[in-house]
Amino acid sequence: MFAIIGIVVLIVMVFGGYMLAGGSMGPILAALPLEMMMIGGAAIGSILIGNSMHEVKLLGGGFGKVFKGPKFSDEDHIDAIALTSKLMKTMRSEGPVALESHVTDPDSSAIFGEYPKLQKDPAVVNMICDPLTLMVVSSGTLDTHAVEDVIDNAIKTQIHEMDEPQHAIQTLADSFPALGIVAAVLGIVKTMGAIDQPPAILGKMIGGALVGTFLGVLLAYGFAGPMANRLKQANEHDQQIFHSIKQVIIASLHGYPQPMVLEAARSGLPPAHRPKLTELMDQMRGK
Numbered sequence: 001m002f003a004i005i006g007i008v009v010l011i012v013m014v015f016g017g018y019m020l021a022g023g024s025m026g027p028i029l030a031a032l033p034l035e036m037m038m039i040g041g042a043a044i045g046s047i048l049i050g051n052s053m054h055e056v057k058l059l060g061g062g063f064g065k066v067f068k069g070p071k072f073s074d075e076d077h078i079d080a081i082a083l084t085s086k087l088m089k090t091m092r093s094e095g096p097v098a099l100e101s102h103v104t105d106p107d108s109s110a111i112f113g114e115y116p117k118l119q120k121d122p123a124v125v126n127m128i129c130d131p132l133t134l135m136v137v138s139s140g141t142l143d144t145h146a147v148e149d150v151i152d153n154a155i156k157t158q159i160h161e162m163d164e165p166q167h168a169i170q171t172l173a174d175s176f177p178a179l180g181i182v183a184a185v186l187g188i189v190k191t192m193g194a195i196d197q198p199p200a201i202l203g204k205m206i207g208g209a210l211v212g213t214f215l216g217v218l219l220a221y222g223f224a225g226p227m228a229n230r231l232k233q234a235n236e237h238d239q240q241i242f243h244s245i246k247q248v249i250i251a252s253l254h255g256y257p258q259p260m261v262l263e264a265a266r267s268g269l270p271p272a273h274r275p276k277l278t279e280l281m282d283q284m285r286g287k
Helices: 002-020 025-050 053-068 074-094 096-104 122-137 144-192 199-253 258-266 277-285
Strands: none
Touching: 002 025, 002 053, 002 199, 025 053, 025 144, 025 199, 053 144, 053 199, 074 096, 074 122, 074 199, 074 258, 074 277, 096 122, 122 144, 122 199, 144 199, 199 258, 258 277
16 A cells, blocks of 8 residues: 555656646657657566566566565464464474374364464465474474574575565666666667757657656666565565564474463564564463
């Protein structure tokens, strides 16, 4: 919602200020379609050149997240901590074998079933089930530091993939001014080919060429750059859920009491989205 409001404010203020200063929208509107074709087409082409189809699909999802916001809500973060805590509690009280049915078939797990949104998210399920499966097959004899290394590698890989769209959008932001100059230079080339025309006509042609430079800068610093920053913020919010899962698993393996396990996971969340410890404890009690 804020992204849409921001786009409206940007367009109204830029073009409104231009018109209030006595500028005419005629030359801009006349040049806009072809300038956008050149700049936008070059941008799309550069994306296709520099990325595989997998990254292109991720980029589409990244643009969606700019407008929709983070995938996981504050409640989802609480649920992830509670879900992982219940699984670790099951392992401590009933042994690693009791976990087998939950981690090998999470779709049929009663514990996972309490949290349907997380149950349907492959990244969250894999982040929980993969290290717990290792503990099941090793009968709980794995070194805690070895488990932590495995989880760290999984988080690193997941974050890398999530960050790819943000990097692509930032690359677009960096390239838009240069692509605008390309469009402007082509407009100047066209103008030089008509140098024998009257000044009034040449003025319109030069003005149309400069629209390319204007659009390149506006798209870079008014649209693509802020979108990349917003996507980075949304990704960082979502990525924290994996760190919370890790903290619960590792703290539990160290033998910490449950309040300390919950606090280890809770304290890593950003202050604006951090639940109270009592909320987590109530979640564990089923309140």
